[in-house]
Amino acid sequence: MNFEPFSSFVKKDPFQQLDEPVRLLVHKLPGEAQQYLADLIAEELSLLTVKNYVYDLNLLWDFCKNEGIGDIAEIDHALLKSFFQYLANGYERIVYTKLMKADPKTGEIKEQWVEKRYFRKNSLAGGQARKVSTYNSFFDYLLRNNAISVNPMKELEKKKASKRGGSKQQSEPMFLTYQECLDYLAAINKYYENREEDKRFKSELEIRDRAIILLFLNSGLRVSELCSLNTESIRLHRENTTLSVLGKGKKNRTLHVNEQTFLAISSYLDARPKKIPKEHQHALFLNRDHTRISRKAVYEIVKKYARVANIDETSVSKLSPHKLRHTFATLLLQNGANIKVVQELLGHENISTTNIYVHAVDREKEAAISSLNRLFSTE
Known part of the structure; x- marks a missing residue:
C-alpha cells in the first residue's frame, strides 16, 4: 500500500469531524499515520478515541523527528525503548491555541492558531496502557498493509519478556562493531x-x-x-x-x-x-x-x-x-x-x-x- 500525503489525493477532508486544533495536529503527521486515522474514522470509531490516538501519534512522531527519524519504517524497538524512557521522565505535548490578533496594517481582528508546548508529568497507568495500545494498533495496521516488515512494539515486548526471563542476550541499541x-x-x-x-x-x-x-x-x-x-x-x-x-x-x-x-x-x-x-x-x-x-x-x-x-x-x-x-x-x-x-x-x-x-x-x-x-x- 502506497501512503502518499493526503493533499495529493483527498478532495474532502476526512478529519472535518474533529476539532480544528486536533485537525492541525493530524496534518503534522506522515501519510501513513493520516491514512490510519482516516480509516479509523471511516470505521466509525469514537471521535474521542481518535482524538487520543492523534495526541499519542504526534507525541511519538515529534520524538522521532527530534531524533532525526524521517521515515516511519525507520522506527524500531530500540527507538521505542528510548521513547518510553523519555515519557517516564515527563514530556512535552504539542497543542494549538487560538489567538485573536489585529492586523498591523488594517486593524482587522483575525483568528490565528499558534503551536504551543507544555510539560506533562508521566501519565498514570491507564494513560501508558492507552499509548501502548495505540502504537500496537498503528504498527499492526502498517504490517497488514506491507508498509513495514515487523511490528517494533512486539519486538520491544519480546525484549522485555526476555530480560524478565533472565536472558543475557543483547538488546538495544543496535550498532556496528x-x-x-x-x-x-x-x-x-x-x-x-x-x-x-x-x-x-x-x-x-x-x-x-x-x-x-x-x-x-x-x-x-x-x-x-x-x-x-x-x-x-x-x-x-x-x-x-x-x-x-x-x-x-x-x-x-x-x-x-x-x-x-x-x-x-x-x-x-x-x-x-x-x-x-x-x-x-x-x-x-x-x-x-x-x-x-x-x-x-x-x-x-x-x-x-x-x-x-x-x-x-x-x-x-x-x-x-x-x-x-x-x-x-x-x-x-x-x-x-x-x-x-x-x-x-x-x-x-x-x-x-x-x-x-x-x-x-x-x-x-x-x-x-x-x-x-x-x-x-x-x-
Missing part, C-alpha cells in the same frame, strides 16, 4: 571499483559518500542535521575543524571534527560541483543534480554500502543513519568517554536518552567476561 565500521568504509571503494566506464559514474559521488559516512561515524549527526549543513557551517582547519550544527529545538551546538573526517570533507569540497543552482549554492552536500541532498538520498547511500559490505542485517536491524548515530555513541563509551560529554555531542536534552548506550556497553562487558568461561572450564 569496530570491525564492521572498517568493512563498511572499505565497501565505498569496493562499490566504485571498475566503474569508470559507467555513464552514471561521477567521481565526486564516491568522495561525497565517504565524507557523509565518516561524519555520521565520527560526529553522530542526525540525518536532518547532516542534510541541513551549509558550506559556512564548517570551519576547516587541520588542527581544529569545527561544525556548527542546528539541532533539536533549533539549538546550535559546535562539534569538533577529527583529522580523518577533516581530510574527507576537504577532498569533497575540492571535488564539489561548481555549477550549482542559486538556491542551493550554500548547501554542503549535493545530490546528482547539484541540489541539496535529501533525507531519502542519504538513507539510500547508507544502505547501499551496507549491502556491499555484506553486514549481517540481523545484528544491525537494517542499517540506517540513526544506527550510525548509535554506533558513534556506543564506540565513544566503549573507549571510556564521559556520558555527559556524549550527551552534549549527541545534542540530547535529557541524559536518560543517552543512558541507553551505557546499558549496551555494560551488556558488552558482561558478554566479554562470560566468554572467559570457555577458557577456564575444567570440564
Whole structure:
C-alpha cells in the first residue's frame, strides 16, 4: 500500500469531524499515520478515541523527528525503548491555541492558531496502557498493509519478556562493531571499483559518500542535521575543524571534527560541483543534480554500502543513519568517554536518552567476561 500525503489525493477532508486544533495536529503527521486515522474514522470509531490516538501519534512522531527519524519504517524497538524512557521522565505535548490578533496594517481582528508546548508529568497507568495500545494498533495496521516488515512494539515486548526471563542476550541499541565500521568504509571503494566506464559514474559521488559516512561515524549527526549543513557551517582547519550544527529545538551546538573526517570533507569540497543552482549554492552536500541532498538520498547511500559490505542485517536491524548515530555513541563509551560529554555531542536534552548506550556497553562487558568461561572450564 502506497501512503502518499493526503493533499495529493483527498478532495474532502476526512478529519472535518474533529476539532480544528486536533485537525492541525493530524496534518503534522506522515501519510501513513493520516491514512490510519482516516480509516479509523471511516470505521466509525469514537471521535474521542481518535482524538487520543492523534495526541499519542504526534507525541511519538515529534520524538522521532527530534531524533532525526524521517521515515516511519525507520522506527524500531530500540527507538521505542528510548521513547518510553523519555515519557517516564515527563514530556512535552504539542497543542494549538487560538489567538485573536489585529492586523498591523488594517486593524482587522483575525483568528490565528499558534503551536504551543507544555510539560506533562508521566501519565498514570491507564494513560501508558492507552499509548501502548495505540502504537500496537498503528504498527499492526502498517504490517497488514506491507508498509513495514515487523511490528517494533512486539519486538520491544519480546525484549522485555526476555530480560524478565533472565536472558543475557543483547538488546538495544543496535550498532556496528569496530570491525564492521572498517568493512563498511572499505565497501565505498569496493562499490566504485571498475566503474569508470559507467555513464552514471561521477567521481565526486564516491568522495561525497565517504565524507557523509565518516561524519555520521565520527560526529553522530542526525540525518536532518547532516542534510541541513551549509558550506559556512564548517570551519576547516587541520588542527581544529569545527561544525556548527542546528539541532533539536533549533539549538546550535559546535562539534569538533577529527583529522580523518577533516581530510574527507576537504577532498569533497575540492571535488564539489561548481555549477550549482542559486538556491542551493550554500548547501554542503549535493545530490546528482547539484541540489541539496535529501533525507531519502542519504538513507539510500547508507544502505547501499551496507549491502556491499555484506553486514549481517540481523545484528544491525537494517542499517540506517540513526544506527550510525548509535554506533558513534556506543564506540565513544566503549573507549571510556564521559556520558555527559556524549550527551552534549549527541545534542540530547535529557541524559536518560543517552543512558541507553551505557546499558549496551555494560551488556558488552558482561558478554566479554562470560566468554572467559570457555577458557577456564575444567570440564
